[in-house]
Amino acid sequence: MDSLKIDFTLGTSMEINVDLHAHSGYAGGTMSLAKSPENVEKNALSVKKRFEKAEELMKLKGVHLFGTGDCQFLEWQNFLEKELTESEDGIYYYNNNEIQYLLQTELIFTAKKGKRSKQVHTIFLLPNHTISSEMRDLFDKWNVNHEKMARPFLVCETVETVSERVNAILDLDPYIEAIPAHVMTPQGVFGSSVRINSLKEFFGDSAERIHAVETGLSADPYILGLIPELDNKTLLSNSDAHSPALNRMAREFTTLKINRINYKAIIEAIRSNKVVRTFEFPPQEGRYFLTGHRPSRKKPGLHEDDEYCMFSPKYVPKGDICPICNKELTIGVLQRVFEISRAQGSERELGDFVSSSPFVQMVPLIEVILAGLNISTVSSKRANKIYREVVAIFGSEANLWSTTAQKAEEQLDGVKPEIKEAIVEIKKGNFTFKPLGYDGTYGSLTIGETSDFMDINLINHTSKKGAIDQFLSET
Ligand SMILES: [Zn+2]
Ligand SMILES: [Zn+2]
Known part of the structure; x- marks a missing residue:
């Protein structure tokens, strides 16, 4: 076609x-x-x-x-x-x-x-x-x-x-x-x-x-x-x-x-x-979605290899200060968008205003195929061969994302089961990123489960756990 x-x-x-x-x-x-x-x-x-x-x-x-x-x-x-x-x-x-x-x-x-x-x-x-x-x-x-x-x-x-x-x-x-x-x-x-x-x-x-x-x-x-x-x-x-x-x-x-x-x-x-x-x-995959600090931040001593924190807007510590290194957190898109909303006098919550722009959420097909095959190199010959096979069925990648999950499932009949399943799950919205994108780090695609990005409150800092509890009770 x-x-x-x-x-x-x-x-x-x-x-x-x-x-x-x-x-x-x-x-x-x-x-x-x-x-x-x-x-x-x-x-x-x-x-x-x-x-x-x-x-x-x-x-x-x-x-x-x-x-x-x-x-x-x-x-x-x-x-x-x-x-x-x-x-x-x-x-x-x-x-x-x-x-x-x-x-x-x-x-x-x-x-x-x-x-x-x-x-x-x-x-x-x-x-x-x-x-x-x-x-x-x-x-x-x-x-x-x-x-x-x-x-x-x-x-x-x-x-x-x-x-x-x-x-x-x-x-x-x-x-x-x-x-x-x-x-x-x-x-x-x-x-x-x-x-x-x-x-x-x-x-x-x-x-x-x-x-x-x-x-x-x-x-x-x-x-x-x-x-x-x-x-x-x-x-x-x-x-x-x-x-x-x-x-x-x-x-x-x-x-x-x-x-x-x-x-x-x-x-x-x-x-x-x-x-x-x-x-x-998906915005959650973007490199600055949530507020936080990633592990091993550049300046020595700020964050060790396993120390990070990540917050949905309602959990961001007072003053946007990192509970691990005491420096200002990298402010995420989600926090910013609420700040701007309030600054413009709105009391909207997510989903209150339905934009006149309908949209389709998609993940680049090559990434879905890579996730289905459990490999990570975009240039993989195997993944690219499958990409072209899938595109040949729909005429183009845009057509695949424009079609319904049910129709896609029917049309994908001849495709490797793990690839078909990965695509259909994405089309059904059954995916998330682990972790979500934050502090300059892309989210990592995980198919078959979802998560609530409004409810993330993660601090990984085992060595100073007591200090953090104290910090949080004060803020
Ligand atoms: Zn630009
Ligand atoms: Zn920090």
């Missing part, structure tokens, strides 16, 4: 899967191609190879439209201009017309908040390459280092400067879209690194021009439903993939309803919240 061809009959609306936040090989992470400019030919070849590998995986994923990532980075822009063809206004394709792209980048704005500097990652969608170049001209005016950094820093002293610069970029074209990225992570607007409680507190007046935010791996519409300010914003989900790997690309994505495929139609669908559903990575 060919899930990727989008057939538009005039006047009928269509559903399209989009992943609007990705990165090129220039953005750092797994491969920083920009580091060896002397090797121009070799670099060009590896850029192309990487791109082709990514596109091959995109087809398996069943996502139709991808953000290019880093679109204003000169070397990458040159590649995109040379290799991609514009099919519709602002929509591009490579070789055949199966996967579509639009120009996208991520900028890091910084502003002083008290004594500290707050960094906020923000996605920008752009209508064409001319605008990318104009944005670079603005960067030159602002002394932004964009020549070496594909994801540049826009260092601003104040919120007013952030606002001015966001406005200046948006003023380049009425269809540029600014979308605060992964809003609950430490590098997101609501994240814990420097705590602020509204979009305006960071973006100033330009906050009024924000129509959508990205849920990120560490939150979903259920959790973001606690924040009143987001009630009338569009919630988008994207992968933020830095490498062409099955467990990274399209690990989150969004289904949009559109009437035609061109850049403006995509932006209008975002602005008028034509989200059919988002596909969400």
